[in-house]
Amino acid sequence: MKVIISNSSPEPIYEQIGKQIKSQIITGDLEEGAALPSIRKLAQELHISVITTKRAYEELEKEGFIDTVAGKGTFVAIQNKEMLREKKMKSIEDQMTDMVSEAQKMGISLEELQEMLLILYSGDD
Amino acid sequence: MTNTLEISNLSKSYKGFHLNNVSFTLPTGYIMGLIGPNGAGKTTIIKTIMNLVMKQEGSVKVFGMDHQEQEVAIKKRIGFVYDTPAFYAHLNLKQLKNVVAPFYEKWDDAVFNDLVDRFGLPENKSLKKFSRGMTMKASIAIALSHDADFIIMDEPTSGLDPVVRREMLDFLRGIMQDENKSILFSSHVTTDIEQAADYITYVNDGKVVFSKTKDEVNEAYALVKGGNDLLDDDTKKSLIAVRSGDYGFEGLTADLKASKMIFGDKAVYDKASLEDIMFFHNLQLKNTH
Amino acid sequence: MLKLVIKDFRANTMYLLLLLVVIAGISVGFNFSIISELDIETELYVVAVILSTTVASKVFAISDNESNADLFFAGLPVNRKQMVIAKYISSAMLVLITLGVHYLAILLSSNETLRMEHAFMYQPPIWILTFLLLTFSDAFSFPFFVRFGLAKGAMAYGTFLLTLMIVTVLTINMLNPSDLLYEWFIILTNQHPIALISELAIFGCLILGSSMIISINAFKHKDL
Numbered sequence: 001m002k003v004i005i006s007n008s009s010p011e012p013i014y015e016q017i018g019k020q021i022k023s024q025i026i027t028g029d030l031e032e033g034a035a036l037p038s039i040r041k042l043a044q045e046l047h048i049s050v051i052t053t054k055r056a057y058e059e060l061e062k063e064g065f066i067d068t069v070a071g072k073g074t075f076v077a078i079q080n081k082e083m084l085r086e087k088k089m090k091s092i093e094d095q096m097t098d099m100v101s102e103a104q105k106m107g108i109s110l111e112e113l114q115e116m117l118l119i120l121y122s123g124d125d
Numbered sequence: 126m127t128n129t130l131e132i133s134n135l136s137k138s139y140k141g142f143h144l145n146n147v148s149f150t151l152p153t154g155y156i157m158g159l160i161g162p163n164g165a166g167k168t169t170i171i172k173t174i175m176n177l178v179m180k181q182e183g184s185v186k187v188f189g190m191d192h193q194e195q196e197v198a199i200k201k202r203i204g205f206v207y208d209t210p211a212f213y214a215h216l217n218l219k220q221l222k223n224v225v226a227p228f229y230e231k232w233d234d235a236v237f238n239d240l241v242d243r244f245g246l247p248e249n250k251s252l253k254k255f256s257r258g259m260t261m262k263a264s265i266a267i268a269l270s271h272d273a274d275f276i277i278m279d280e281p282t283s284g285l286d287p288v289v290r291r292e293m294l295d296f297l298r299g300i301m302q303d304e305n306k307s308i309l310f311s312s313h314v315t316t317d318i319e320q321a322a323d324y325i326t327y328v329n330d331g332k333v334v335f336s337k338t339k340d341e342v343n344e345a346y347a348l349v350k351g352g353n354d355l356l357d358d359d360t361k362k363s364l365i366a367v368r369s370g371d372y373g374f375e376g377l378t379a380d381l382k383a384s385k386m387i388f389g390d391k392a393v394y395d396k397a398s399l400e401d402i403m404f405f406h407n408l409q410l411k412n413t414h
Numbered sequence: 415m416l417k418l419v420i421k422d423f424r425a426n427t428m429y430l431l432l433l434l435v436v437i438a439g440i441s442v443g444f445n446f447s448i449i450s451e452l453d454i455e456t457e458l459y460v461v462a463v464i465l466s467t468t469v470a471s472k473v474f475a476i477s478d479n480e481s482n483a484d485l486f487f488a489g490l491p492v493n494r495k496q497m498v499i500a501k502y503i504s505s506a507m508l509v510l511i512t513l514g515v516h517y518l519a520i521l522l523s524s525n526e527t528l529r530m531e532h533a534f535m536y537q538p539p540i541w542i543l544t545f546l547l548l549t550f551s552d553a554f555s556f557p558f559f560v561r562f563g564l565a566k567g568a569m570a571y572g573t574f575l576l577t578l579m580i581v582t583v584l585t586i587n588m589l590n591p592s593d594l595l596y597e598w599f600i601i602l603t604n605q606h607p608i609a610l611i612s613e614l615a616i617f618g619c620l621i622l623g624s625s626m627i628i629s630i631n632a633f634k635h636k637d638l
Contacts, residue, residue, distance in 0.1 A: 010396075012344065044298045049323040049339045050155060177488050177638040200491040207489070211482035213425045224425050227417050228490045 001030055001037070005046055013048055017056035025065050025076055026088050036066060036074040127189070129153045129275050129307035130174065135183035137169060142331060144169050147183070149326050149336035154304040156297060158322030159311035160399065162407065166331045167311040168208055171279045174309075175205060187275065201229065204273030208280040208311075210264040214253035218246060218263055222270075229271035237270035257284035265293070269300075276300065278310040282317050294321040315399035327403070334406055346402050347381040350374065351392035363387050366408035377405035418492060418500030419507070422474045425483075429473060430508075434515050437466050441519035448528060456532065463516055464548070470512040471505045471552045479564040485638045498560065498630045502622070505556075506549050513548075517541050539607055546611070550618045553625035561632040 001024060005016045024030040037045065039053040046053070057074060060066045064083070068074045103113050130151040137144040144166045151157045159167050172178040174185055176196055185192040187199045212221055218241065226232040241248060244262040255263060261281060268276065276297075282290045294317060300306055312318055318325055319339070326336040335342070349364060352373050361367055363384055364376035377397055378384040385394065423430065444459045478484055478501075487497060521536055529536050558574065559567035 012340070014340070040302050040304065044302065047298070047320060050301065051323050051338050052340055055340065172638070175489055176494075177485060179635055179637060196493045197491045200489070203489075205489040207485070211486045213477065213481045213483060215428070215481075216425060220425075224421050225490065227420070228492070 001034075003042070003046060005048070014052050014056040014059065017042075017046075017053065018059050021056070021060060022063075022065055023091070026084070026091050030076050032076055032078050034076045036076065038073060127153045128186075129188060130157075130309060131184075131186040131189075132170070132174070133184050135170070135173060135180055135185060137173060137178065137181050139169075142166070142169070144173075144331045147328070147331075147333050149333055151307055151309055151324060153307050154301070155323040156301060156308040156310070156321055157324040157326060158318030159309060159326050159328060160315065160318050160403070161311075161313065161328035162403070163313055165328045167313075167328055168279055170328065171277060171309070171311060174277065175200075175203075201231075201271075202274045204268035204271065204276045206261070206264045206268045206276075206278040206281050208283065210260050212252050212260075212263075215251065217249050217251055218266075219248045221252065221263075221267065225267055226270075231271045233270055233272065236272070237266060240266040240269060258286065258289055261285060262289075274306055276306070276308045276310075278308070280311055280313070282312055282314060290317065291320075297321055315403065319399055325399070327406070329403075329406060330410060342399075342402070343396070345379055345381060346397040347378055347384065348395040348397045348401055349376045349378050349384050349388055349392050350395065351388060355388055355391055360387055366405040366412065368405075368408065377401060415492075415496045415500050415503075418487070418496060419504045421487070422477075422500070422504040426473060426477050429477065433466075433470060433473065434512070437470075437512055437515050438519040440466060441516045442523040445520055445523045445528060448532070449525075456535070459535075463513075463544070466516075467509055467512045467544075467548050468552075471509045471548065473508060474501060474504050475559055475564060488638055494634045494636075495630050498633050499626065502553075502556065502626060502629075505552060509548050509552065510545060513541055513545050539611065542611060543614070546614050546618050550621050553618075553622045556625055557628040557632055560629045560636070 001021065003017055003020050005013050007013075009016065021030065021036070030036075036042075036057075039057055040050055043050040043053045057066065057068070061068060064079070065077055066074055067077045100113070128150050130149075132150070133148045135144065135147040142164070147166070147170060149157075159170065161167050169178055173180045174187065174192060176192060188202065190199055192199060213224070216224070222234075222237060226234070226237075244259075244266060246259060246263055246266065252260070252263065261284065265278070265281065268278075282293055285293065297308055297310070298321065300308065310317075310321075322339055324336065325339055325342050327334040337345075350373060353369055356367065356369065356374055361376075363380070364378050367374050367376035369375070381394065384392075440459075440462050444462075484497070488494065517538070524536060554574070555567075555571045558571040561567065562570050
């Protein structure tokens with residue numbers, strides 16, 4: 001697990017943590033059932049308040065990404081494959097939205113974009 | 126959630142100083158930073174909890190017990206560090222340890238020796254030859270070797286250089302890996318509190334200005350900056366205090382959302398540091414006097 | 415409480431050793447002066463004993479005051495009452511030890527002739543009596559030190575003693591003490607020394623008790 005927080009970012013720290021863990025679960029970097037550090041351990045490592053890490057974990061748990069087992073610790077949730085896929089699709093869609101809006105700003109046409117995507121997807125250099 | 130410390134309506138008057146209706150709560154498992162300018166009442170609050178200074182009104186509960194009725198039972202579980210450690214200066218650290226250790230059933234020499242090693246303290250040097258930093262470290266080693274559940278420290282980082290200061294705060298975080306422990310420490314240095322505290326209690330002029338989690342403070346408070354045309358009597362009211370110059374104003378808000386509604390896009394919103402918060406609250410205090 | 419008493423002795427070992435060496439020196443010196451016919455008055459020795467013992471009774475208070483120890487120890491698992499009582503006990507113990515050393519030193523360094531000529535100096539009852547008297551007078555001083563601290567306390571106690579003496583002198587001058595009381599005292603001292611000591615002990619306990627109550631109350635409400 002990798003978490004890097006920025007104190008100068010306008011985004012609250014608990015959201016930064018949540019986002020990074022979430023994306024690592026979606027990409028599979030954090031596997032199902034993998035143990036996460038305790039909220040106290042993580043707070044100590046990141047030099048932030050226990051309340052902040054606790055809040056980040058609570059949000060993640062609410063969204064179904066992680067499970068907390070009393071007395072054992074916190075783990076990446078065993079997810080419904082369908083749901084995980086949906087979440088991953090949603091994440092791709094989000095990135096594509098960003099991409100499209102960037103392309104529109106630059107005046108890149110749909111055809112050009114499709115061509116770029118085709119090249120990238122088939123892996124040709 | 127249980128509370129390690131509950132203070133309600135605490136009052137105490139000295140000549141020229143008045144601690145006024147102080148109330149705050151520290152839940153078990155967290156670090157609270159007590160911040161405020163010198164002379165704001167931090168030490169008096171801490172000394173009152175410890176019964177070193179006698180309260181005049183209000184109640185103090187530690188571990189759910191009255192701090193005067195159950196004094197001995199409570200103090201067995203407290204590790205206390207004074208702002209100016211008072212030891213028998215003619216003793217060395219080892220001798221001091223031998224004097225203090227018998228007072229605690231849970232005293233652990235191994236923990237003590239480990240801390241002494243870690244802090245690099247000489248055991249056979251007379252305490253009066255210790256520097257300020259060494260004295261503070263010795264005081265902390267003495268206070269933390271009986272597995273205390275509640276650690277109270279008055280200005281533990283004052284007089285320490287930045288490196289040792291950072292070590293000290295890291296050390297406190299280490300203690301907090303055990304969720305049954307709680308820490309209350311005072312400091313007039315805002316960065317100490319920003320680095321280590323879960324809860325922040327800000328005291329000024331003998332009163333509690335606020336007692337909140339650090340996240341709440343970070344989210345609620347902000348600096349609002351803009352042109353002087355944005356300021357009128359109404360908009361000023363939404364700010365705690367304002368400092369304005371020829372080219373614009375800077376003010377502190379305790380409610381970022383509300384301020385955004387009032388000032389809109391024309392103003393700039395910046396994170397407020399604890400120092401900003403203290404500065405503007407102090408300004409407000411001056412304005413009302 | 416016992417821990418607080420032990421702590422006084424433990425924290426001041428060096429001072430105590432020094433004090434006891436000086437005390438033993440005074441007593442041995444007194445014997446030596448008599449043997450070598452230097453003609454040092456016995457009264458001077460008695461004053462030295464009382465002075466050294468009075469210093470001893472204040473050693474712990476002085477040491478605590480020097481290092482602000484009240485503040486430190488009040489942070490440990492003890493309450494104010496225990497702190498006061500412990501200080502009475504440790505101080506009385508030190509007075510006892512001091513007199514014990516005086517007595518042993520003077521006894522061991524004496525010879526047959528001395529013990530014959532100055533018999534009263536070598537008898538335990540006179541020492542017990544001294545111990546009781548010193549402890550009582552100490553009891554008077556304690557509340558002042560607790561209430562006002564060492565320096566101001568010493569002044570307050572001095573003023574108190576002076577006033578007490580003036581009042582006593584005036585009272586004796588104005589009213590003649592009853593002959594009966596005087597006679598009773600003479601009989602007691604001559605015929606029943608043990609009864610005198612017990613009377614004094616009872617009287618002393620009353621003084622000690624009330625002194626402790628005053629000290630505890632003063633210390634309980636003191637901001638450290």
